[in-house]
Every structure is written in structure tokens, then in C-alpha cells.
Amino acid sequence: AQKVTQAQTEISVVEKEDVTLDCVYETRDTTYYLFWYKQPPSGELVFLIRRNSFDEQNEISGRYSWNFQKSTSSFNFTITASQVVDSAVYFCALSWNNDMRFGAGTRLTVKP
Amino acid sequence: DSGVTQTPKHLITATGQRVTLRCSPRSGDLSVYWYQQSLDQGLQFLIHYYNGEERAKGNILERFSAQQFPDLHSELNLSSLELGDSALYFCASSVAFGTAQSEAFFGQGTRLTVV
Secondary structure (H helix, E strand, O other): OOEEEOOOOEEEEEOOOOEEEOOEEEOOOOOOEEEEEEEOOOOOOEEEEEEEOOOOOOEEEOOEEEEEEHHHOEEEEEEOOOOHHHOEEEEEEEEEOOEEEEOOOEEEEEEO | OOOOEEEOOEEEEOOOOOEEEEEEOOOOOOEEEEEEEOOOOOOEEEEEEEOOEEEEEOOOOOOEEEEEOOOOOEEEEEOOOOHHHOEEEEEEEEOOOOOOOOOOEEOOOEEEEEO
16 A cells, blocks of 8 residues: 555654654555655645655755655654744655655644 | 645535535646645545546545546535534645656645534
8 A cells, every 4th residue: 555654743842953753655666756745833735855766865955854765665854953933744745656645744843 | 825726715614515615726737636634633635636537536525526627627525514524625736746747736725614
């Protein structure tokens, strides 16, 4: 089955702490894409990153970094030196062929 | 602005009623997805249309139906509404999932409140 699991339902950290959001996926396909989306309190979904299954290079964008490991079917997201504005629900997603599924989301609360 | 337009933004209706939610995808996008997000819940996949054809169904109730029209806009019809149907309904569009242009763009959502 094609599936995305975000085992962490809620995470709470204090500002400036580093935090990693876990994402584990299952797929039968060899070609697929993985995504992270952010849903701030305002409600809209904001695209953060897309990786394809053939590119296991880690990516860093400012305080955000992503670690893609096919061996463990994981696509984890790390926020370095977290800020209050990072408080949101973060969704990991998997797409393949012409379909897409989201994980249940992880609610991150960053306290000042 | 994602380019995906959902109307209305808010909807309040009574139990037993029927409503239609509308989604206009980004220009050129062939795929439309509908998701339901209940309070403090994740995104529940409802249905996927690609170029007018239904491609996949998720946990969509029989009281719910959708379609994608020739101009690629989509409508989600919710009937015999129950209190538990109160949720944020998102539409997302993409050129096609599974290709290099598979990023999904989300609308602002329609918040449905059933009273």
C-alpha cells in the first residue's frame, strides 16, 4: 500500500532549539516524489520542498534541512534554531503516477 | 496566492441540507484533489480527478460526490449534511502528479459549519 506515516502527532520546543519531524513512507513504485507542506494557524497550505526518488541528496534552505534516506524509507525535516513563527502543522506527502497521499501531520509549537 | 480558487470561503448551513463547494485549479493544471480537514485532524483524501475523469477515491462518504468539468473546474457536493461534516475542505491542483511538475498547489479552503 502507498502510505505516509508521521508518528509524531505533536512536538513542543523552546525557541532556538533544533527539532526534527519524522516522515516514513511506503510505496511499490520506483518513481515517486516526496513533499513537505506547512500549515500555519492561518490555515493555508504552503509548499516547502519536493524530492524525487532518484535524488537522495540532502537539502538545506536556511534554517530548514531535509534528510532523504531510501534505505529506511524516510524523509525527515529538521528546523534549526526554531522560531515562534515556525509554529504550524507540518505535512509530509507522497506522490506517484497520478496520485498523492498526505501523512496525518505533526503539530509543532515553538514557545518563546 | 497559489492560483487555486475555492468558493465560498465560509459556509454555514443546517443539518440535512446540501451544499456545493467549487474549485478552480491553476491555469493548465489537469489534476484536482479534494481533501477534508476536520478540527485538529490531518488531511483526509476524498477524491482525485484528472482531466475530467475520476482517478482515485479515498474515504469519501456516499453522501458526497464530486465532478470535474470540461473547463477543469471541480465541484464537491455534500448532501444530507451532519454535524460531523463540519470541516475545512481543501482543493489542490497540479499539472499531473508523479511527473517533474508534481507540486500540488492548494486553495485557501472552504470552511463548512453545519449547525
